[in-house]
Amino acid sequence: MTTTEAPPARGRPRDERTRVAILDAAAELMLENGVDKVSMDTIAVRAGASKATIYRWWPTKESLALDAVYRQWSAAQAEAEPSGSVRADLVALLTPWSRLAASKPYARVIAALLNAAQSNPDFAVQYRAHFVEPRRERGREILNAAVRDGQVPPDTDIELVLDLLYGPIYHRLLQGHATVDDRFVRGVVDVVCAGLGIS
């Protein structure tokens, strides 16, 4: 049984340092100024790269923004141990994430990605696959385990519960009408748990 060999890789290989420089430059500029206010030229100059090189690997500014921010985003993820308590697990899931999201002007970038996703279904898929689904999946596991344990009734609409958990946090992040802090996250989890009949 032979593993599929990597192809011989003809031609000059992609320069990893350039790739990283572009992503770093994009992330820094976009977080500081917002995606729309940053030009591809500026990113190219900051990265010491060529605009053509950027377009060779990222078709649009938004796809670059997604990769660039996701790089920081995913680097700052820590998995928590399941504790047996649904409430505690949900708080442990949401709190670090909400702290990260509120720690820098990520909301501005998220809003830009969201905006781009509205008119581009392919990009919407990319966006959800990176920023939405992984986090929902973790929540889904916690809730499914709770159903198996009998802590939550078996006819519970898990997807609805996930929206009840993430929706309010996104709401505050994006609309900016109030701050997102640990108290708020705990409050959301408390009401939802109470609503599901969890002690």
Add this chain to the structure above:
Amino acid sequence: MTTTEAPPARGRPRDERTRVAILDAAAELMLENGVDKVSMDTIAVRAGASKATIYRWWPTKESLALDAVYRQWSAAQAEAEPSGSVRADLVALLTPWSRLAASKPYARVIAALLNAAQSNPDFAVQYRAHFVEPRRERGREILNAAVRDGQVPPDTDIELVLDLLYGPIYHRLLQGHATVDDRFVRGVVDVVCAGLGIS
């Protein structure tokens, strides 16, 4: 006590038909194509107006989008009678609104406004004053009445509850990972009411 008379109005008065034509053209084009894909030139041509006239009354494209869409939005509002049941009142508040929001590609425009608001605090205030606060205020009244009635404990964090109600719906509208229908809205209200200890 005299009502404040309109000022003498020197020169040619503002043309109301032009104002409406601009708003209509902007709303139609932006709903169909998304705010970013529509240029001010296109709106001007469609409205039979001059670009200078548009900029005279609206400083940015987003402020025009806000006015244009809010005009349709507010025209389609109906106030429901308070029924005595918190749950029923909340459903009566959220359902027509969620139907409206999902009836056309409003989410695309909302996302654009939200995006603009991230980098422009003044516009963020405008946005919230038009699209967020009026609806929250209606919900706030319902919940405050419930507190007065004793249906809800007096230490309830009303703002958090409002986010629990609106957040999930906005979440689905913007992220597009699932549809917003009456069942979903009722589900949200059910869990939240249960969480608050409402029968």
Add this chain to the structure above:
Amino acid sequence: MTTTEAPPARGRPRDERTRVAILDAAAELMLENGVDKVSMDTIAVRAGASKATIYRWWPTKESLALDAVYRQWSAAQAEAEPSGSVRADLVALLTPWSRLAASKPYARVIAALLNAAQSNPDFAVQYRAHFVEPRRERGREILNAAVRDGQVPPDTDIELVLDLLYGPIYHRLLQGHATVDDRFVRGVVDVVCAGLGIS
């Protein structure tokens, strides 16, 4: 009898100073560096104009080069009096023109126009209408007059004679294998006149 009135001219009129600034900048830069070595951006900056404004009035760099150089070219034209002598008239026609052509690196610009004309029939027509035909026409008049006078046989192929007069001068200008001076021009006219049987 009413002269055809110019139409009311709606909108902001074209800025004549901008037009002249663009032509001057283009002429100066192109003569100094050659058409190909000058970028539209550079011309725009030098003219204090916008690139978009240039493209609004001139579709290609070559069409701009044509207008710009023709402006200098045509300004430096002086008409000579017919003297009765074909030879003298031809010398009087060709000498000032050849001096002008050799006075600055016009040949470099002409070569660029010629090159562009090879692949663009419409531009070729423009080029000939500006740089070739007016001068040929003057020569044609002289030669036709000579035919009427009987100085030249009536079956003379005028167009061929014109090519015999202009061809050698263009040849030296473009190929650069020898200089174009008054002696050369007179020599060309002498041989051609002798070939036509003119005393």
Add this chain to the structure above:
Amino acid sequence: MTTTEAPPARGRPRDERTRVAILDAAAELMLENGVDKVSMDTIAVRAGASKATIYRWWPTKESLALDAVYRQWSAAQAEAEPSGSVRADLVALLTPWSRLAASKPYARVIAALLNAAQSNPDFAVQYRAHFVEPRRERGREILNAAVRDGQVPPDTDIELVLDLLYGPIYHRLLQGHATVDDRFVRGVVDVVCAGLGIS
């Protein structure tokens, strides 16, 4: 006196088939589309060669164009026997050459070379050494022989006569205001010979 031996030739020798493939591809593409419209990438792909290989042997696109077209050009040359008649010898010199030049869009390539030569003295030398001098030299021989024979006065300016012969043909080829056919060539030779006092 020893002929300088080729050096021992270390390393892999140059691939002759590649050289020919590049020249063929360049000639075909440039004649069909014009030098400026053809990119080095396109030539490389058509030739099945690498762009780096092209640049290794030809410093600029124009130098490649020169080699590529000269290859066809020189392959189609036939030497005519001296006949004793100057007029006949000149016609025999110019006619096959003018036929060749007019047989394909060579003028377009010539114009590009000429254009490049205007801004690059070294290339101008190359151009003349390939396309101008060999032909002039043949004409020079004919005319010098005519001087020796006494058919032409000894004080004749041979270079001027050469320009009178080649200039008009180049003029029509490049300016395109009239066709170059055998009649035209014979007409040029006739007038020039008459001008020189040749029967």
Add this chain to the structure above:
DNA sequence: CGGTAATCGAGACGGTACGTCATGTCTTACA
């Protein structure tokens, strides 16, 4: 036969200019 040296194809890369498009301001004439 193994090492050294050059050539070659593939293709990534930095850079420059292109020609287009949208924004927001302006200048004119008309209402």
Add this chain to the structure above:
DNA sequence: TGTAAGACATGACGTACCGTCTCGATTACCG
């Protein structure tokens, strides 16, 4: 004064070439 028409400066866009580079593979000579 308000407005339509439309010119204009500004600046970003996304593309196309240029000429250089870095690989791995190839092909000769040379020891």
